Amino acid sequence: MQLVPFSAKLKPITLAVGMFSTTQFAYSDMDAYSGILSVASNSKTAEHIKSVDKNDYIYFSQKFRFQYHLMNWEKKTTFLSSTKSIIDDEDFQAIVSMGYAAVPYILEEIESKPSVLVWALNLIYNKKITNNPNATITDACKLWVKHLKK
Amino acid sequence: MGEALEEIKRFLIDIFPNLSDDPYFEITSSATPNYNCIAWACNYSDRWIQPTYLGRPSLDCVVWWPPEVTEGIEPPNLKELFEFHGYVECNSGEFEEGYRKVALYYSKDDNNWTHAARQKSNGKWTSKLGQSNDIQHGTPEAIENNNYGKVYCFMKRKFE
Numbered sequence: 152m153q154l155v156p157f158s159a160k161l162k163p164i165t166l167a168v169g170m171f172s173t174t175q176f177a178y179s180d181m182d183a184y185s186g187i188l189s190v191a192s193n194s195k196t197a198e199h200i201k202s203v204d205k206n207d208y209i210y211f212s213q214k215f216r217f218q219y220h221l222m223n224w225e226k227k228t229t230f231l232s233s234t235k236s237i238i239d240d241e242d243f244q245a246i247v248s249m250g251y252a253a254v255p256y257i258l259e260e261i262e263s264k265p266s267v268l269v270w271a272l273n274l275i276y277n278k279k280i281t282n283n284p285n286a287t288i289t290d291a292c293k294l295w296v297k298h299l300k301k
Numbered sequence: 302m303g304e305a306l307e308e309i310k311r312f313l314i315d316i317f318p319n320l321s322d323d324p325y326f327e328i329t330s331s332a333t334p335n336y337n338c339i340a341w342a343c344n345y346s347d348r349w350i351q352p353t354y355l356g357r358p359s360l361d362c363v364v365w366w367p368p369e370v371t372e373g374i375e376p377p378n379l380k381e382l383f384e385f386h387g388y389v390e391c392n393s394g395e396f397e398e399g400y401r402k403v404a405l406y407y408s409k410d411d412n413n414w415t416h417a418a419r420q421k422s423n424g425k426w427t428s429k430l431g432q433s434n435d436i437q438h439g440t441p442e443a444i445e446n447n448n449y450g451k452v453y454c455f456m457k458r459k460f461e
Binding site for chain 1: 316337339347348351362363374413414430431432433448449
């Protein structure tokens with residue numbers, strides 16, 4: 152039997168069908184892998200994703216807002232010793248005005264890096280965490296974290 | 302550690318440009334929020350010495366403004382605090398054997414006190430920079446800048 156080149160035996164229609172089926176296989180494989188098809192076809196999942204997206208949006212926009220003000224505040228006040236200047240700073244006030252929404256981010260921050268950011272909690276909750284005259288800022292940060300995370 | 306220190310030094314020189322010409326400039330502690338410059342000038346390293354915050358709820362760990370001293374943010378209030386601690390005003394920051402000196406700083410723009418530095422027994426000066434590090438500097442003027450303003454006055458007391 153004589154071998155002939157493979158392409159010479161394929162008619163155009165056969166080639167087109169072959170390409171189409173291969174392409175579809177490839178795409179469906181990708182969809183199955185990424186889960187895109189299942190999301191689009193399952194209304195409960197789609198609904199869930201929508202709500203997660205909304206919550207995520209709120210979470211990230213608040214976190215972004217907090218981080219933005221925190222960065223500006225630190226830049227301007229890290230070297231200051233005057234409580235008034237530190238607290239009256241507009242970015243510090245912006246954090247305080249976020250109210251309870253800022254609390255998780257403040258806790259995250261003072262847990263990893265104790266700082267006078269803890270005073271934002273004094274202003275948000277309108278109270279001190281300790282009246283111990285020997286407590287330091289680091290102690291106060293630890294006490295707030297313990298108090299609010301329990 | 303050496304590289305990190307150099308980086309902090311460069312950063313501080315950005316903020317306090319006069320330090321670039323100061324051969325005695327050194328970082329002498331890690332950054333800590335546990336005390337401020339006023340406490341450090343009074344030789345404490347475990348508290349913020351500030352007046353309670355003028356009509357606002359008290360803040361954690363800001364409790365050490367002596368009740369005998371008028372609360373306030375104007376330079377004479379800070380001077381009164383150091384008088385309470387036994388200091389008297391003097392003419393300069395020149396080293397005097399047997400005396401400890403402090404330099405008080407103020408911002409001319411808003412007439413607020415901003416900082417205090419303390420002279421060490423070797424004649425150099427030491428400052429706690431807000432929540433940042435302690436540093437040694439050769440002269441009180443080395444840390445004058447936009448935030449700290451200028452030296453308002455010098456005070457001294459017998460070294461004990």
